[in-house]
Amino acid sequence: MSTLFLRDRWFEDLPVGEFHVFGSHTFSELEIVEFAEAFDPRPQSTDPVQARRNHRQGLVASPWLITAKWMRKMVDYMEVYAHGVNDGRRNGAGVAINNLDWLEPVRPGHTVTYTYEIIDKPDRVIREKWGLIRSRNEAFNQYSNKVMQFEIDILAERRPNRSNDI
């Protein structure tokens, strides 16, 4: 089945090893400051002047802005490649994250590229309807240095046992 119809697939159709590049984002000073003020008010992310003198020696993005942008890139990517799917079969809701590391600071002007690879399909059925897709997600800056990584378990709907549902 074509990956163009990424979300038009059941749990059973998603193969371990499938790899996607969600895209890139260049972080601006304004969005770094705005996010930090709203959600994670640390001086290294809210005050460009004070940040120059602190441990990061300059403004850095909140770690949660880097992951929030991952989420946005994933949603946008899935929407583009999920043509015609509105029946709830989306692999949307995340339930757990493991091994989330922020490895290098992300600064204003840095461009971060987000990648996704299905690494496992844990043997669990949730509410008789959902399976779990475990993916490894990585983010790289413009120097090809990894700045973030984590694994996430996301629900995907299992194929119903009805012959007219294919």
Add this chain to the structure above:
Amino acid sequence: MTTSFTPSGHLNSEPLTLDKNAIVAFASRFDPQPYHLDSEAAEQSIFGGLCASGWHIAALATRLVSETLLQNGHPFVEMISVSQLRWSQPIFVNEQISVRIALDASLSESPIPGTRAQSLQVDVCNGEGAEVAKMSATVAISAESVLEARP
């Protein structure tokens, strides 16, 4: 003065309330899925109602952790890593969240200059005290305060 790190001590944050505007504002920028944006669509979804993005909860929990650690004499510098994060229940419109923090006894080397790494278990609870998320995290604490706390 700085309080000491107690191996079995718990710290509790103040609660904060998530209204619809806050939920939708975060989701429209970072997690624009129907169950975080649109009440009617959310009722038909797996969650059964409009609820906050899990990333919104994680960021706010970190904010509550940093404020609570600061108030208790542990100058939080930044989050280093999260070995586990589980979302167990949605947070719906006008629900409260608060965090309960357990500090692990040991401090380790931090990759951030001038800090030590502190491991924490964070329970995120709703207004009824039920756990809605759980996080095992390592945070950077200012090294100066650690020296003060451990003469």
